[in-house]
Amino acid sequence: MNISYDYYRVFYYVAKCRSITQAAALLLNNQPNVTRTIKSLESELGCTLFVRSRQGVWLTPEGEKLFEHVRIAFEHIEAGEEELALEKSLQRGTIYIGASEVALHCLLLPILKEYRKRYPGIHIRVSNHSTPQAIAALKNGLVDIAVVTTPVTIPKSLTSTAIMQFQEMAVCGSAFSFLEERELSLEELAGFPLICLGEHTKTYEFYSELFLQQGIAFLPSVEAATADQILPLVRNDLGIGFVPESFLEQPGGTDAVYPLKLKSPIPPRTVCFVKRTGFALSIAARKLEEMIKAQKAD
Amino acid sequence: MNISYDYYRVFYYVAKCRSITQAAALLLNNQPNVTRTIKSLESELGCTLFVRSRQGVWLTPEGEKLFEHVRIAFEHIEAGEEELALEKSLQRGTIYIGASEVALHCLLLPILKEYRKRYPGIHIRVSNHSTPQAIAALKNGLVDIAVVTTPVTIPKSLTSTAIMQFQEMAVCGSAFSFLEERELSLEELAGFPLICLGEHTKTYEFYSELFLQQGIAFLPSVEAATADQILPLVRNDLGIGFVPESFLEQPGGTDAVYPLKLKSPIPPRTVCFVKRTGFALSIAARKLEEMIKAQKAD
DNA sequence: CACCTCCATATCAAAATGATATATCTAAGA
DNA sequence: TCTTAGATATATCATTTTGATATGGAGGTG
Numbered sequence: 001m002n003i004s005y006d007y008y009r010v011f012y013y014v015a016k017c018r019s020i021t022q023a024a025a026l027l028l029n030n031q032p033n034v035t036r037t038i039k040s041l042e043s044e045l046g047c048t049l050f051v052r053s054r055q056g057v058w059l060t061p062e063g064e065k066l067f068e069h070v071r072i073a074f075e076h077i078e079a080g081e082e083e084l085a086l087e088k089s090l091q092r093g094t095i096y097i098g099a100s101e102v103a104l105h106c107l108l109l110p111i112l113k114e115y116r117k118r119y120p121g122i123h124i125r126v127s128n129h130s131t132p133q134a135i136a137a138l139k140n141g142l143v144d145i146a147v148v149t150t151p152v153t154i155p156k157s158l159t160s161t162a163i164m165q166f167q168e169m170a171v172c173g174s175a176f177s178f179l180e181e182r183e184l185s186l187e188e189l190a191g192f193p194l195i196c197l198g199e200h201t202k203t204y205e206f207y208s209e210l211f212l213q214q215g216i217a218f219l220p221s222v223e224a225a226t227a228d229q230i231l232p233l234v235r236n237d238l239g240i241g242f243v244p245e246s247f248l249e250q251p252g253g254t255d256a257v258y259p260l261k262l263k264s265p266i267p268p269r270t271v272c273f274v275k276r277t278g279f280a281l282s283i284a285a286r287k288l289e290e291m292i293k294a295q296k297a298d
Numbered sequence: 299m300n301i302s303y304d305y306y307r308v309f310y311y312v313a314k315c316r317s318i319t320q321a322a323a324l325l326l327n328n329q330p331n332v333t334r335t336i337k338s339l340e341s342e343l344g345c346t347l348f349v350r351s352r353q354g355v356w357l358t359p360e361g362e363k364l365f366e367h368v369r370i371a372f373e374h375i376e377a378g379e380e381e382l383a384l385e386k387s388l389q390r391g392t393i394y395i396g397a398s399e400v401a402l403h404c405l406l407l408p409i410l411k412e413y414r415k416r417y418p419g420i421h422i423r424v425s426n427h428s429t430p431q432a433i434a435a436l437k438n439g440l441v442d443i444a445v446v447t448t449p450v451t452i453p454k455s456l457t458s459t460a461i462m463q464f465q466e467m468a469v470c471g472s473a474f475s476f477l478e479e480r481e482l483s484l485e486e487l488a489g490f491p492l493i494c495l496g497e498h499t500k501t502y503e504f505y506s507e508l509f510l511q512q513g514i515a516f517l518p519s520v521e522a523a524t525a526d527q528i529l530p531l532v533r534n535d536l537g538i539g540f541v542p543e544s545f546l547e548q549p550g551g552t553d554a555v556y557p558l559k560l561k562s563p564i565p566p567r568t569v570c571f572v573k574r575t576g577f578a579l580s581i582a583a584r585k586l587e588e589m590i591k592a593q594k595a596d
Numbered sequence: 597c598a599c600c601t602c603c604a605t606a607t608c609a610a611a612a613t614g615a616t617a618t619a620t621c622t623a624a625g626a
Numbered sequence: 627t628c629t630t631a632g633a634t635a636t637a638t639c640a641t642t643t644t645g646a647t648a649t650g651g652a653g654g655t656g
Binding site: 019035 | 601602603604605
């Protein structure tokens with residue numbers, strides 16, 4: 001069986017209108033064509049679908065059975081077209097984002113704020129991971145895109161784009177504020193209690209490597225569960241912490257927090273946008289990608 | 299939006315195969331046409347549906363959303379075609395028949411037996427009515443066709459076809475068998491206890507009218523609920539009954555039952571096939587109509 | 597009885613589709 | 627590295643289908 005599905009569309013309208021002439025008008029077509037189409041359909045199905053009269057047409061018992069199926073089918077097609085139109089116009093959709101915490105703070109949050117303002121209909125799901133977790137989630141398809149920080153190893157199946165660099169700095173609370181005017185080496189710094197994220201994060205790995213390059217063991221006294229906790233810990237003098245510069249620009253970011261000068265500056269880190277190679281992003285995700293990459297120019 | 303539904307069929311197969319070439323083969327078409335169709339569909343929807351590669355194609359997120367709808371739609375279309383094919387080949391379907399009891403016995407039962415043998419997949423629903431009830435059920439659309447006996451008034455919205463005549467006869471049990479050799483008038487008959495169907499039946503009306511024409515009141519002593527009960531009542535000598543000749547041809551029909559000769563013969567009655575004017579019968583019902591009307595020739 | 601509406605038919609131009617040849621690209625294998 | 631197999635993309639033309647218009651015929655309705 002290989003019947004043109006357009007014939008069913010015509011059938012659908014004729015059945016609904018109970019009139020060939022009216023159906024033709026709805027279909028933006030003319031009555032002779034609709035008559036011909038219905039005749040063709042009946043002939044291909046080998047079965048009369050309508051009873052004709054001068055007052056219009058109505059379904060035969062077989063026509064009614066067919067109509068029940070066709071009606072459901074076309075309602076689904078219409079729903080699909082509707083959904084697609086909404087997604088296309090960014091009125092609806094969902095984005096799943098994997099973001100490391102630092103990348104979220106340094107890059108993503110203001111962009112998402114603007115995105116939400118522009119496209120309030122799009123659901124945004126941010127999974128708050130460490131960088132390796134975000135990369136794994138992307139590989140598994142749990143998220144559509146990831147925004148992470150170097151150091152990071154990108155598997156071949158993913159494509160990474162550097163978006164911006166950010167500079168981290170050492171900061172202390174009032175108890176250590178006497179250090180503020182001095183220019184410190186990492187070795188001196190290691191003599192004070194240090195605050196860092198957990199061992200499984202790229203941030204930890206980054207500082208561990210940085211200290212190791214100068215032959216110093218990196219042994220933080222306090223391990224923060226999230227990057228958000230570092231500034232409060234510093235403020236309460238639990239030790240010296242490392243935070244991106246942009247953290248201090250936030251409201252209350254510099255209250256009772258003192259930046260420290262280092263002899264060898266901390267190398268800058270990079271925020272990267274990552275997606276799966278060869279996979280298509282949804283329209284909503286493409287728009288976000290575009291907005292993220294626009295940051296690159298700045 | 300006015301997209302050819304045939305495009306969706308192509309989309310459906312390409313999405314299922316994840317390959318334009320394979321889909322073309324399934325669609326009994328060629329790869330360039332399928333490529334062209336998908337491109338047209340994407341262009342009309344304003345949305346990319348597939349990611350192309352040299353190994354095949356796969357759906358974009360929007361394509362997947364659309365596919366979910368299209369898949370359901372096409373399963374319904376296929377189910378509809380399937381159902382129609384079964385009905386057309388008389389492997390499936392339902393007939394609702396309204397039949398008066400006498401019509402059922404005199405005409406319909408052997409036909410239905412044959413019908414069932416030929417088309418075991420068709421559900422047959424016989425509503426056992428009196429003739430007026432069968433006509434009412436047909437008018438209300440509760441049944442598709444009716445088989446009834448005269449006298450009957452056919453409304454303008456129904457079409458009646460006479461199928462066969464049948465002759466009724468008076469019969470008695472052994473207690474009245476002394477009447478067997480005599481030729482009786484209706485007046486004489488009225489002196490014996492009579493058995494008939496209830497007042498609301500056309501059979502009652504028929505005999506009432508018959509007796510009245512000769513100035514005799516028709517006052518049956520026993521009112522049978524169904525025509526089937528008349529012969530047993532007669533056999534047990536509750537009175538003289540009237541039954542169609544064909545009742546006596548059934549197994550056990552003539553046991554201890556004696557036909558009576560009447561001076562003025564009972565006028566023959568007619569079994570009629572009735573359907574709604576201008577309405578189409580289902581294929582299953584048309585076949586039955588055909589078999590019933592074939593009886594007419596005999 | 598004229599008129600209006602609705603379906604059926606005929607016909608031709610226009611558009612879509614089917615078919616074939618060919619180009620292009622990529623991964624796999626010698 | 628070169629070739630080949632296998633996939634999609636493009637170009638083109640004959641064929642088929644569809645769109646449009648004119649017209650016929652059969653019931654209702656005033």
